[in-house]
Amino acid sequence: MKVTIENIPDGSEPEIIVRCNELDESLLQMIHYIKASSKKIIGLTGLQMHVINPKDVFYFESVDNKVFIYCKEKVFESKLRLYEIETEYVNLGFFRASKSTILNISKIESVSPIFYGRFEALLQNGEKVYISRQYVPILKRELGL
Template sequence: MKITIENIPVGSEPEIIIRCNEPDDSLLQLIYSLTSTHRKLIGFTDLQTHIINPKDVFYFESVDHKVFIYCQEKVYESRLKLYEIELDYENWDFFRASKSTVLNIGKIKSISPILYGRFEALLQNGEKVFISRQYVPVLKKKLGL
């Protein structure tokens, strides 16, 4: 892939031109991330409000009608519903791994099959997350398998 960056006159609007034969999924994801305006990911701990970079999130989990954001060392509470998070970040590296979990593919270290068609994902922080059998095809598609 060839990348060219040109300086433009002050006051001109930046422009991105993409030349390709056929746009693939990764190119479409890049285009979406450039053009979309995601809500800021907000997490709460005690009385503090935190702005979280989605790339730092390992997974989101719903427990007792509350959604939690799991990062490397901290866990935050979110006011979003899990389905809202799934929709907002589906074109990033996130996918629904089970009824209660949305997982960041970029944080997976390894994947192992376990009983009854389920998978177990070992994350970069050492945690293990189960992937329900109904969501395994989604994972395989996202990984290009």
């Protein structure tokens, strides 16, 4: 793949042009990633609103009809529902790990099989997250296994 970078005059909006014979999966992922890289997540702690970069999120979890955003050292509450997060961020490397969890694949340090076909993911922050057996094939596909 050839990459060409051109300088543009100050005040001009950056533009990306993709030239290809056929739009394959890797190009689609790259396009989605570029479009979504400007997306931010709003996390709440009490009355404060925090702007969170999706790449800093380890996982989202739904507990008692509330959705929480787990980052390296802090936990925030989200006003979005889990299905909204899944739809919005699936092309940024997030995937559904269970009915109540959406996991950032880039934050996984290791995975290991456990009982009844489930997997356990050890994250870079030391936390362990369980992946339901029905979502294990998705994880394997995302990891290229």
